[in-house]
Amino acid sequence: MKEIPIHEAVGMKLGHDVTRIVPEEVDEVAFPRGHVIREKDIPVLKSIGKFHIFVMDIPADQIHEEEAALKIGKAIGGAGIELTAPSEGRVNLIAEYRGLVNIDRELLRQINSIPDVIVATIEDGIPVKKGDRIAGTRIIPLTTAQQNMDDVRKLTEQKPLISVHPFQPMNVGMISTGTELYEGFVSDGFKEKVSEKLSAYDSQVSEYQVVPDDQPQIVSAIKTMLDKKIDLLLVTGGMSVDPDDRTPGAIRAAGVNVISYGVPVLPGSMCLVGYDHEIPVLGLPGCVIWDPITVFDRILPWVAARKRVNKADLVDLGYGGLLTVEPVPGKSSVNR
């Protein structure tokens, strides 16, 4: 890039977008890259503080900010990601369809350690809608070494940094435990709450049973349910410390492989996560009925995206795991 005083620049091509900002009024590209400077542009450029411009003159071992951002975007974006055209040197990564965003945090660290390169993302493991912005990328100077682009590509050759795993509809088996329900003292508040949350993932309760707080009966209901055609089993209530709370023991006794009883998310810490072969099994504590956002809202999108959950995934939920009612875009508490 060659720096030219503005009064000598007539007839030359701008090497980058020039931005005009008027606080709270305008933030726009006033002159795009490639614009041929005219006499009448000079006072306008001066009024936005441009007394010199860069004209295009890039050495072979360097790359311009717009091509660089596109290259990085292509290298880091996997399934379900589209790129926007560069603007002011920045390319955005957008969700092509609804699903669970998957970001390799260690890879992100490595990419952001490459000179001049920045990639900023939303949080890993949250649901996104079609069209949601998942990441933005650019280089910091106007040009950077081609070598830096090669380094980004090498890091992402084996696996992309960011992808979206589509949600797949689920047939859900549900067992509500509680002698007070079984005997008809209270009606089941879980069914409606759970059905409402499932419908956001085009899924429904297809098998349903109410059982008393009696371990053999819960075990038998779990075994019967797991033989049906279901994609997820939910066992609700009886997850806490009262003598009548039989659910975790019954889930174990039914032969489910328990990944964790207890998840560092509040509300909902007394949740159990396990698997019967491929079928996820969740034990949901009572708070899922009455708290608007709970551990269920964090784990349900994973299950809907067919993510196989391990202990480390659950342990990591503690950071950001104190859930707030107000949805914050890009934050863990969102139930979209």
Ligand SMILES: Nc1nc2c(c(=O)[nH]1)N[C@H]1C(S)=C(S)[C@@H](COP(=O)(O)OP(=O)(O)OC[C@H]3O[C@@H](n4cnc5c(N)ncnc54)[C@H](O)[C@@H]3O)O[C@H]1N2
């Ligand atoms: N001493 C302690 N008390 C509590 C603890 C604890 O660790 N120590 N944990 C608290 C947490 S956290 C939760 S969450 C709740 C609920 O846990 P449970 O899953 O055991 O819930 P239950 O005891 O079965 O029921 C509590 C309450 O909710 C009603 N309920 C349950 N299921 C249904 C249903 N399907 N429909 C309508 N209502 C339902 C039940 O009748 C009880 O009134 O425990 C805290 N306490």
Ligand code: MOO
């Ligand atoms: O499981 Mo309790 O659910 O921490 O509110």
